[in-house]
Amino acid sequence: MSKRSKVIELKEVVIRFSGDSGDGMQLTGSLFSDVSAFLGNDLSTFPDYPAEIRAPQGTVSGVSGFQVHLGNSEVYTPGDIADVLVAMNPAALKANNGKVREGGTIVMDVDSFDEKNLTKAGYLTDDPITEDQLQDYNIIKAPITTLTRNSLEDFGLDNKSILRSKNMYALGLVNWLFHQPIEAALEAIDKKFSKKNPNIAKANKKVLRDGYNYGVTIQALTPSYHINAAELKPGRYRTINGNLAISWGLIAASQKSGRELFLGTYPITPASEILQELSGRKDLGVKVFQAEDEIAGICTAIGASFAGDLAATSTSGPGLALMSEAIGLAVITELPLVIINVQRGGPSTGLPTKTEQSDLMQALYGRNGESPAVVMATSSPSDCFKYTYWAAKIAMEHMTPVILLSDGYLANGSQPWRIPKLKDFPNIIPPIPVGENEDWQPYARNEKLVREWAYPSMHGYQHRIGGLEKEEDTGNVSYDGVNHEKMTKTRQAKIDEIAHHIPDLILYGPPEADLLVLGWGGTFGHLYTAIDDMNIAGNKVAFAHFRFIHPFPKNTAEILGQFKKIVVCELNNGQLASYLRMNFPEKRFRQYNKIQGLPFTVDELKSHFTQLKNESDE
Amino acid sequence: MNKHTIKDYKSDQYVRWCPGCGDHAILNTLQKTMTEMGKDPEDIAVISGIGCSSRLPYYMGTYGFHTIHGRASAVASGVKVANPDLCVWQITGDGDALAIGGNHFIHAIRRNIDLNIILFNNQIYGLTKGQYSPTSKRGFISKSSPYGTVEQPFRPGELALGARGQFFARTADNDLATSRQVFLAAAKHKGTSIIEVLQNCVIYNDKTHIEITKKENRAKNTIVLEHGKPMLFGENKEKGLIRIGMELKVVELGKGGITEKDILVHDAHEPNTSLHIELANMEYPEFPVALGVIRDVVTPTYDENVALQVEMVKEQSNIKTFDDLVTQGNTWIVE
Numbered sequence: 001m002s003k004r005s006k007v008i009e010l011k012e013v014v015i016r017f018s019g020d021s022g023d024g025m026q027l028t029g030s031l032f033s034d035v036s037a038f039l040g041n042d043l044s045t046f047p048d049y050p051a052e053i054r055a056p057q058g059t060v061s062g063v064s065g066f067q068v069h070l071g072n073s074e075v076y077t078p079g080d081i082a083d084v085l086v087a088m089n090p091a092a093l094k095a096n097n098g099k100v101r102e103g104g105t106i107v108m109d110v111d112s113f114d115e116k117n118l119t120k121a122g123y124l125t126d127d128p129i130t131e132d133q134l135q136d137y138n139i140i141k142a143p144i145t146t147l148t149r150n151s152l153e154d155f156g157l158d159n160k161s162i163l164r165s166k167n168m169y170a171l172g173l174v175n176w177l178f179h180q181p182i183e184a185a186l187e188a189i190d191k192k193f194s195k196k197n198p199n200i201a202k203a204n205k206k207v208l209r210d211g212y213n214y215g216v217t218i219q220a221l222t223p224s225y226h227i228n229a230a231e232l233k234p235g236r237y238r239t240i241n242g243n244l245a246i247s248w249g250l251i252a253a254s255q256k257s258g259r260e261l262f263l264g265t266y267p268i269t270p271a272s273e274i275l276q277e278l279s280g281r282k283d284l285g286v287k288v289f290q291a292e293d294e295i296a297g298i299c300t301a302i303g304a305s306f307a308g309d310l311a312a313t314s315t316s317g318p319g320l321a322l323m324s325e326a327i328g329l330a331v332i333t334e335l336p337l338v339i340i341n342v343q344r345g346g347p348s349t350g351l352p353t354k355t356e357q358s359d360l361m362q363a364l365y366g367r368n369g370e371s372p373a374v375v376m377a378t379s380s381p382s383d384c385f386k387y388t389y390w391a392a393k394i395a396m397e398h399m400t401p402v403i404l405l406s407d408g409y410l411a412n413g414s415q416p417w418r419i420p421k422l423k424d425f426p427n428i429i430p431p432i433p434v435g436e437n438e439d440w441q442p443y444a445r446n447e448k449l450v451r452e453w454a455y456p457s458m459h460g461y462q463h464r465i466g467g468l469e470k471e472e473d474t475g476n477v478s479y480d481g482v483n484h485e486k487m488t489k490t491r492q493a494k495i496d497e498i499a500h501h502i503p504d505l506i507l508y509g510p511p512e513a514d515l516l517v518l519g520w521g522g523t524f525g526h527l528y529t530a531i532d533d534m535n536i537a538g539n540k541v542a543f544a545h546f547r548f549i550h551p552f553p554k555n556t557a558e559i560l561g562q563f564k565k566i567v568v569c570e571l572n573n574g575q576l577a578s579y580l581r582m583n584f585p586e587k588r589f590r591q592y593n594k595i596q597g598l599p600f601t602v603d604e605l606k607s608h609f610t611q612l613k614n615e616s617d618e
Numbered sequence: 619m620n621k622h623t624i625k626d627y628k629s630d631q632y633v634r635w636c637p638g639c640g641d642h643a644i645l646n647t648l649q650k651t652m653t654e655m656g657k658d659p660e661d662i663a664v665i666s667g668i669g670c671s672s673r674l675p676y677y678m679g680t681y682g683f684h685t686i687h688g689r690a691s692a693v694a695s696g697v698k699v700a701n702p703d704l705c706v707w708q709i710t711g712d713g714d715a716l717a718i719g720g721n722h723f724i725h726a727i728r729r730n731i732d733l734n735i736i737l738f739n740n741q742i743y744g745l746t747k748g749q750y751s752p753t754s755k756r757g758f759i760s761k762s763s764p765y766g767t768v769e770q771p772f773r774p775g776e777l778a779l780g781a782r783g784q785f786f787a788r789t790a791d792n793d794l795a796t797s798r799q800v801f802l803a804a805a806k807h808k809g810t811s812i813i814e815v816l817q818n819c820v821i822y823n824d825k826t827h828i829e830i831t832k833k834e835n836r837a838k839n840t841i842v843l844e845h846g847k848p849m850l851f852g853e854n855k856e857k858g859l860i861r862i863g864m865e866l867k868v869v870e871l872g873k874g875g876i877t878e879k880d881i882l883v884h885d886a887h888e889p890n891t892s893l894h895i896e897l898a899n900m901e902y903p904e905f906p907v908a909l910g911v912i913r914d915v916v917t918p919t920y921d922e923n924v925a926l927q928v929e930m931v932k933e934q935s936n937i938k939t940f941d942d943l944v945t946q947g948n949t950w951i952v953e
Contacts, residue, residue, distance in 0.1 A: 038950050191948060238949040248944060255940045262700050264692075282928045283935030284943065287699055292725040296692035299685070299722075303665070303696025306683055307704065311696070329686050419949065422940045456663045456681040456697070456704050464629060464676050466684025467668075476631065477676060 006223035007179070012071035013225055014079030015174065017167075018096055019088030021055050021064040024167040028086075029066025030414070031192065032171060035184045037239045037416045040229025041070040044381075044525060045241075046078035046599070047412045051269070051353045058120035063095040070178075072228040076380070076525035078413060080601035084177065084225075086170050088112060088144070090121035090128055097132050105138045105223075107173060109166065111145035140222055142214065144169050151210040155203050168204045172211025176219075179226045182212045233418060240417040242384040242410035243273035246340055249388025250312055251284055256389075257396055257428035259310035264289040264300030266319060269352040270408040271342035274314040294319035298326040298339065305335040306465070308432075308455030310392055312338040317346045317359045320403075321366065327401055328367045331491065333465045334443075334451050336395035336430070339373075340388070343407040343521075345597045354597025355409035357521050358572040363403040364550055364579065370488045372495045374402040375550040379524035381410050382417040387547055389425060390502070396430040398498055399450050407522040407571075409599050436460055442475040448501075449494035499551040505544050505559055508532075513540035515613050516563035518589075520546035520576050523600055527569055530605035541609055546576070552583070560587055567592050567612055569600065626659050627652045627679045635670060638820040640791030644738065645674055647794050648707075651801040652680075657705045664707045665694040667714040670745050671738035671817070674709040688719030691726040694733050695920075702921040705805065708735040713743050716752040716772050724781035729920040730809040734801075737774055737814045738791075742823035760822075775898025775912060778812040779891045784915040785811035786898060788908060790831040791818055796842055796909050803911045809919045816907075830907045841906040843897065845886040845914070848878055851906050858882070866896050868905060886914040 017025045017032070026047050033045050048065040055062030069079035084105045087093040089112040100106060118126060125131050129139060148169045152162050168189070175185050186205050193201035215222075240248075254261035263278045263286065265271075279288040287309070291297040298313045305311035315323065320341045330337045343359045345351025363375045374394055378387040384406055391404040433440060433452045442463040443451050454461035463475060471478035472487060509531050519527045524545050531541040544559055546552070560566065560580075567590040568577040574591045581589055592608055594600055627649040635641045652662065662680035666672035668687035675682030685693045694708045715723045715737050726733060742760065743749040749762035753774065757766040775786050785807045787800035797815070804811035816827040830839050841851035841859070849859040850871075858881035860867050869876045888894070894913040900906065937943050 034948055038948070040950075040952065188948070232952045234952050236945065236949050236951050238944070238947065248940075251943065252940050260700070262696065264696055281937075281943075282931035283937045284940070285928055285932065287924060287928070289696065289699055291692065292721055295689060296695075296722050296725070299689040299692030300696030300699070302685070303683075303693035303698075304700035305696075306681075306693070307663070307697045307700035309700040311700075325686055326689065333683075418952075419944045455701075457661055457701060459658070459660045462659055462679060462681050464631075464678065464682035464684065466675070466682075467686050468684065 008223055008225050010225055010227050011073070012069065012075065013083045013227055014067060014069045014081065015084040015086070016065055016067045016082035016096060016099070017086045017170070018063055018065040018092035019167070020057055020091065021050055021052070021062050022057065023064070023088045024164065025064045025066050025088070028167040028171050029068060031185065031188050032174060033068050033414060034188050034239060035175065035180055036068065036070050036178075037237070038184055039180060041227055042073065042075040042230035042232060042416060043071065044069045044075045044078045045414045046409065049353055051351075058089060058091055058117050060091045060095045060121060063091050065096070070227050072230050074230065076529045077599070077602060080603050084174070086174060088166065088170065090118045090123055093128055093132070094121045094123065100137065103136055103138070105140065105177070106134065107140045107142060107170065109144035109170070110141045111143050138223065140218070142173060147210065147214060148207055151207050152203055155206070157203060161200070161203070165204055165207045168207040169211035172208040173215050175208070176212045176215025177224050179224060182209060232416065235418045237416045237418055239414045240382055240385070241412055241414040242378065242381040242406055243271065243342065243412070244277055245381060245384035245417070246314070246388045246406060247274050247277040247281075249385040250278070250310070250338065250392060251281060251286065252385070252422060252425060253389050253392030253428060254286075254310045255422060256425055257310060257392070257430055259308065259396065259430060260285055260287065262287045262289070262301060262304035262309040262311045263314065264291055264304065264311065265297040265314045266291050266294045268294070268316045268319050270344055270411045271314045271316050271340065273411065274340065294322040295326060298323040301337055302326060302330055302335060305330070305337050306455065308453070308457070310338075310396065311336070312340065312392070314340040314342070316342050316344050317362065318349065320359060320362055324367050327373060327403075328369060328371045329467050330401040331367070331371045331373055332467055332469070334399045334491070335401070336399055336453070337401040338388070338391050338395050339401055339403045341403060341405050342411045343405060351597045353408065355407045355522065355599060356571050356595065356597060357405070357407060357523070358575065358595070359405060360520075360549070360572065360575040360579070363405060370492065372492045372550070374398070374400055374495060374498060375405065376402060376548055377405040377521035377546065378410060379521055379545060379547060381413045381415045384410055385417070393426065393428045394498060394502070396428055397450070397501075398448065398494065399431065399453060400495060405521055410522045433461065441473045443470055444473045445490070448497050449490060496551050499554040502548050502553060504555045505546065505553040507542060507544050507559055509535050509542040510540045511542060511562060513542040514565055515541050515609060516560070516566045517541060517543045517609065518546070518566060518568045518576070518580070519543070519570070520549060523569060523571060526600040526602055526605060530602045530609065533602065534606055534609060539610065539613070541613070549576070549579070557584065560584055565612065566590065567609070569605065571595065571599070622653050622659065624649050624653055625679070629677050629679050631676050633677050634673065636821055639670070640740070640817040640819070641671060641674070641738065643791045643794065644736070644797065644815055644817065645677055647797040648736070648801060649678070651798050654802060655705070655805045661703065662705045662707065663697050664709060665690050665697060666709040667719055668745070669711040669714045671709055671711040672714060688714055688717070689722060690714065691719060691722035691733070691735070695726055695729070695731050698731050698733060698921050699924060702732070702925055706733050708733050709738070710735060711738045712741060712751045712753040712774075716774065716777070724777070727778055727781040727783045727810045727812065730782070730784060730917060731920045732808055732810070732922070734804045734811045735813065737812060738817040739774060739814050740817045740819040740823055741771075741826050742819050744819045744822055748822040773899055774812070774814045776895050779895050779898065779913065783812055784809050784913065784917050785911070786814070786894070786913045787811070787911045788814045788816070788898070790816040790827060790909065792831055793836070793909065800911055803914060807914055808922070809917060829902050839902050839906055840909050843884045843886070843908055843910040843912055845884055845911065848881040848883050850878070850881060861893070866900065866905065886911050889915050
């Protein structure tokens, strides 16, 4: 590196790529993340894009963003506020007004800041810097469109293809801004494009290099940033997002249990990537059935489970609503089934591309009759893998449907992931009967109240199951009231028993703290970072996070009992809080809720917890 | 050859249909015919939805699954794709398959999954006690249509063929010989087979098919189609079908110079659907009602193709295990 005017050493930095939804910001952001991860930073990413594929060009509603948080130690969230913003047009600048740290850096493609675009974005003057009061920011005005065009002069590409490469110019400039060796980015482009389209790969690499060199040229005027590599646990790493982690968790459970994997599903945002990833996994024998609707999705999975496969379905809230009746069938027949719900804003179609945690009650209760299913939640992109594996393990070992709640934030967010080995996972032993057994009965139970899983093709185990109430042991149809009550209670007791076979609830932070923060699912990173910051500052807060909600881990009452002041934080109107009140009526649960389609910010959590700590108990 | 007897295909459960219900005969014929199919009871799965007919799996000595209303096609599809070696039967009715389950029914057919679907058509809702169904004739009076229906009924054959169905057959509950014949043909056919059984609901829609199914009416009011045979019917096979332009016509041999040479010969294997749809749509009294195998065309099945793709991709891919999968692509080592 040659001399620079100023290099700022940072522990962590948040960068946001923002542009029109056709500008390729998601690709730019994910390439930048891959390079940063490869260079040893820990990171967390968050894409934020409109539901429309190509929303009106140049408008604020059409802005697509991708935020990356890099750090030299563990990073749990994509960050509240950006240190660096790349704004490819005026709408991107407008949309991020107030979302960049004061004095931060803003890279603008000045070519797109013409009168037409400024008007579309809602600026009243031709000077957005003054209008948005950004005079104190470090503004890099780069004519990115013109420079990209110059860069590709000799490539014989049409205008559309040239404009499509603008994002790589911006990426090159940002690589320079963060002291990243350009080779890593060039390699990332090669991996992404060279197989599909070598000419585009070549053009993109040229543009990236020119963008980087542009940074070198202007360096005398611009401060740049450097972040040391994080100290991560040794091992082989890759980046992974929540949906990929879920797909792979299912594959791992299938291989470990020896049951073939079947996914019956229907595309829906933000869960479709699970269908897409697994439909490409025919090399591992995965059977994927793209059904005609979510009802058929889950019903094919139930059929596959009856036939002896590890069966799963993947969906989002509206799809889970359609599946309700079929989940009841899996409950009463006691067939293993993994139901993945990648939550989004609701009700109805709601906010398809925004995150929310508002399907908890639906997962717990959204069925007719007494219909207990296991309900779990994953809490970070990388632990989507671990908890999907757990969901499959519980489903098979306890012969029950398991609803696993993820969300849009986890689905699309990515993190470095230490690659595990299959041999290190806990065993999965499905209760499949062996040998000849003349007296075998489909609803006889073991000490965990679990029935055996005999499936078609197994000689001598022919039996009939169905949605009608069944007599205990024999499984024959029974309308007897006393038997029905007994079976209802047994099905619940079977689920309650699972509390003894799952990990305990973990308490983070000092047990003597006067405030316990509770959360579940995708909010873990923000909650953990907030309480960690506060504890480092000597402001004591304890924290527990639920991955298992029905049943709760067996030490839940014990942990709750240690604290007087408890606040339940959720991206909904208070669903876990209500459920806790029902289960632990002796405790008082305060609520902290956000329902804006976005994750919590660490700052808002810290200020709320600080305020709560100062409040009297009454 | 038949190592199993009918007993092996029966369960120990008491059959709970109404006395005189057409379902009894269909159940017995199915169980009896299964002894001729060469499949062990453990390799057969019988899947149903909801309705009187859908209780049938409980009476089978095979694997059975009584699922939820309308969804049997989807559950059966999952069973077959999970294990293509199984012989999968779906038992359904006109309400279960054509009303609530219409979507799954047409998509199972479109995909051509190797299922044998027996559609019990009694043109009424029996289990909910007497409302009209999607196959009830226009004007039909029932508990939910006291002034007669104002709806067009589905014609199951036309619907199945419109959904790209490659096998459609029809029989009547009391026509044991034709039932046996079409059950065997369906089991043999690779792909979705639809068998419409004209079934009598003795309580809510008694004698609805009587003009067709009554023994003494059968010869003159039905025509049993056989591949490669002329389309003749009547007590002495004195009548036949010819096609004038696009329309079918009933003629009498010896009248107006008509000889057997003029009579259509049934080709169940013809890929073009137009004549098959016309045959399936023939209604009494203008026409004899067609029984037997109306269409039986071989096309690739979903389940076979899934298995083939898996085999092919497994061979080509260098990802053989989970550990191969997760270490592919962009990874790095932290020391």
